[in-house]
Amino acid sequence: MLESLTLTNFKAFAHQRLRLAPFTLLTGLNSSGKSSVLQALALLRQSYESGDLTPVGDFEAGLLLNAELVQLGTGQDVRYEFYDEHGPHISLVVEGDNASVDWTAIYEQEADHLELLGADDISIDSAALLPTLFGSGFQYLKADRVSPQVSYPRSHHAVSSRGFLGSQGEHTVNYLRAHQDDEVTSEHLRIADAASASLLDQTQAWMQKLCPGVNLEAAGIDGTDTVRLSYTFGSGASRSNRYRPTNVGFGLTYVLPIVVACLSSKPGSLILLENPEAHLHPQGQTWMAYLAAAAAAGGAQIVMETHSDHVLNGLRLAVKKGDLPAEATAVHYFRRNRHTSEVVSPVIAADGTLSEWPAGFFDEWENTLDQLLD
Known part of the structure; x- marks a missing residue:
């Protein structure tokens, strides 16, 4: 330390x-x-x-x-x-x-x-x-965070070799896509009532503390070097359609890199x-x-x-x-x-x-x- x-x-x-x-x-x-x-x-x-x-x-x-x-x-x-x-x-x-x-x-x-x-x-x-x-x-997330976008860069070197989310959080969505099944090992960070201990489920659980009811998905876009992030709200029969980050409040996209940085630490x-x-x-x-x-x-x-x-x-x-x-x-x-x-x-x-x-x-x-x- x-x-x-x-x-x-x-x-x-x-x-x-x-x-x-x-x-x-x-x-x-x-x-x-x-x-x-x-x-x-x-x-x-x-x-x-x-x-x-x-x-x-x-x-x-x-x-x-x-x-x-x-x-x-x-x-x-x-x-x-x-x-x-x-x-x-x-x-x-x-x-x-x-x-x-x-x-x-x-x-x-x-x-x-x-x-x-x-x-x-x-x-x-x-x-x-x-x-x-x-x-x-090491992670450094500056105040000028990446804005909501339709797609985000897909860099194997950043998320796999370096494990880096980008100083603006620009690699967060791809990191989440690549590591979504990794287990959050720290008991201090795990939310007990999350669906599982996976990075994706724990990220959703923490995001719901910051914005109740939100769910997210990170997936690659076939034939491109980009990935897509989408949000839904609610659950079960009352779950909403998927929304692009550009159609959701700026706060969700701004805070996501912080959540992923802490959970993957x-x-x-x-x-x-x-x-x-x-x-x-x-x-x-x-x-x-x-x-x-x-x-x-x-x-x-x-x-x-x-x-x-x-x-x-x-x-x-x-x-x-x-x-x-x-x-x-x-x-x-x-x-x-x-x-x-x-x-x-x-x-x-x-x-x-x-x-x-x-x-x-x-x-x-x-x-x-x-x-x-x-």
């Missing part, structure tokens, strides 16, 4: 160390640095997958700023602009899996590949150093989620927290960015009900302090209460209610 991430001169951060837990929740105002945390981890994964973290011949090891997972621009876009005692370079330090690795990149204003200092001193096998970050089971998996609550009713947002907590209880590691108090309260309830130990959670509230971002980290107790409630931390409901009652 990853235990901490330290960012120096990275985007909005001068210097910040964050504790990471089995379930880490990131929240705060817009442009306060939440997404930068996910992007830093995705940047390292992206650079590892491309081979850029390891020097080969005349090729210098470096951070690859623009590829499949993140597109961060150039050095000027990613370096904290008011650097001081920490110098001009960019540093990312990850601790966990009984290792601590520091990647320090040389700042170049217009470069999109930032050369690493001391790369020769880092083990060539980064996956052995930090298997949670660089091993199998194994111990040691790392799942990065941006705004999973988008397009969901408040009840569904609370169940989204229950799902992520169940994945964490089953051995996966979740790092989630959210703007939803329902997600926060869902996590607190999961702790209070004993579904996830309090010490398995970390909550970080991001806010701007002049030029840099700073972090306040309330602690969830075993009864679900929080150690502190800083100004601006999910207090808008109370602020609005005070005005209404005035």
